[in-house]
Amino acid sequence: MRFVHLRLIGPAIGVVALFIAAMATVPYYGAARIDGEARVQQETLVERNLALWIADIEFALTSWTIWDEAIAKLDNTFDFEWTDRNVGASLIGTSRTRFAAVLKPDDSLLYARTDETVKSRPFFARGAERIVADAEPLVADVRKREAGPKGPGIPKPIAISRIEVIGQDAVLLSASLFQPDFGTAQVSGARAPVLITAMPIGSSLQDFFGTRFLLDDARVSPLSEVAPERARSEIAIGPDGEIQVLSWRPPTPARDMLYQATPLVLTVFVVLLVGGFLLVRISQTTAQMLVGRERMMTHAATHDVLTGLANRALLDAAYFQSISSGPFVVACLDLDGFKGVNDTFGHAIGDDLLRAVATRLRANTRDTDRLFRLGGDEFAILMPSITISDAEAACWRLGEALSAPMYLPGAYPPGHRIEIAASFGLCHVTSPETSRDAAFRSADDALYQAKSLGRGRVVVAETLDAGEQTEATGDLRRAAASLRG
Known part of the structure; x- marks a missing residue:
């Protein structure tokens, strides 16, 4: 009888056992898939963030490389004192660059300067000739792009960068092409000088990127030493030419949640309905964690780390949204006197000043206005639902707010007040056919006129004609470096 009962219930027990085993196995496979997707998303966001950071550094170098006077003093007739003052000392004194060199059109070394504070560090102790030799692949890429076709107007920046690691010394090495901006000086030969910085x-490379990109257990090592389960991104070149990889422990929200829910999963074996309910809740929690992590990484990629304002990554979407809602005003502004603050008090105080400027911009603009930091001391505002006369008046008031004295904690002597001003260029966008490049070029031209008139001026651009409304120029026009700060 027992044997008969066993034959009757045996298949049922086997089916139930297989069902329970399937219920226990499926979540583990699902967790592996979700965690794999989270890892790919994070690797992609890290690569994008790294590219944006390097692009910001390269863009900042255009104040020195796209400049008629640089062509005249470096290529037409070499002036050592001018080069040392306006390239070497200026770059080292007003940016985080600690080495600057200029190559002749034949790529031989024309000029080099290294800051005293870094001469003993492994990368810089090798000397200018060795650093320039490291930059040869970058220079070759610059020369290749230099030979390509060129459009009219202000030229596009030509710059290539990479990170090099020697021991614990990590350096961003860049090669940028000198180009004329307004054509008052022209390159004498077929090739122009090149700037090496x-x-x-x-800090250490892993700390720098780990903190900047919110990575867990970030490490920098050769690719051959990275464990397969770690997320990774190629970021640098070692002294022997071996690729250096930034690796980190990838997010595993699904697996972590599954481990925490192990007692509940065991309960599924006894009460399937209760276990199913718990699995649904776990999946919801996992999805919320993934969405939250993605939002954090997306915010880091689309907002300026220093001021918290939106950066160029959001400019196209915001412009399209504004132009779809009707006429609006594009305002470009540039701080007057910012370079002097950096020269006098240092970059830390300069960063504090930019944060204070961002705070005043938020406090003195409408909730519907969109604020952007374009780079350096340049900002932009998209002002919807406003007439050009009201926008001009608003910018005058905003300029008064920015010119009010600031008392920054780190300034010396304590209590010393800092005063700057701001110049504005405005463009009234009335046609949905107006491209973003055309609108910003018009506003930037007006800003250039405002800068030429003195400190704290507001200039309204002329109405765009039909040709300008559809023209795409690629990059915003930059004012001459002699008018900056």
Whole structure:
């Protein structure tokens, strides 16, 4: 009888056992898939953030490389004193660059300067000739792009960068092409001089990127030493040419949640309905964690780390949204006197000043206005639902707010007040056919006129004609470096 009962219930027991085993196995496979997708998303966001950071550094170099006077003093007739003052000392004194060199059109060394504070560090102690030799692949890429076709107007920046690691010394090495801006000086030959810069990365490389990109257990090592389960991104070149990889422990929200829910999963074996309910809740929690992590990484990629304002990554979407809602005003502004603050008090106080400027911009603009930091001391405002006369008046008031004295904690002597001003260029966008490049070029031209008139001026651009409304120029026009600050 027992044997008969066993034959009757045996298949049922086997089916139930297989069902329970399937219920226990499926969540583990699902967790592996979700965690794999989270890892790919984070690797992609880290690569994008790294590219944006390097692009910001390269864009900042255009104040020195796209400049008629630089062509005249470096290529037409070499002036050592001018070069040392306006390239070497200026770059080292007003940016985080600690090495600057200029190559002749034949790529031989024309000029080099290394900051005294870094001469003993492994990367810089090798000397200018060795640093320039490291930059040869970058220079070759610059020369290749130099030979390509060129459009009219202000030229596009031509710059290539990479990170090099020697021991614990990490440096961003860049090669940038000198180009004329307004055509008052032209390159004498077929090729222009090239600027080589080296900017140390403040702390250890893993700490710098781990903190900047919110990575867990970030490490920098050769690719051959990275464990397969770790997320990774190629970021640098070692002294022997071996690729250096930034690796980190990838997020595993699904697996972590599954481990925490192990007692509940065991309960599924006894009460399937209760277990199913718990699995649904776990999946919801996992999805919320993934969404939250993605939002954090997306915010880091689309907002300026220093001021918290939106950066260029959001400019196209915001412009499209504004132009779809009707006429609006594009305002470009540039701080007057910012370079002097950096020269007098240092970059830390300069960063504090930019944060204070961002705070005043938020406090003195409408909730519907969109604020952007374009780079350096340049900002932009998209002002919807406003007439050009009201926008001009608003910018005058905003300029008064920015010119009010600031008392920054780190300034010396304590209590010393800092005063700057701001110049504005406005463009009234009335046609949905107006491209973003055309609108910003018009506003930037007006800003250039405002800068030429003195400190704290507001200039309204002329109405765009039909040709300008559809023209796409690629980059915003930059004012001459002699008018900056």
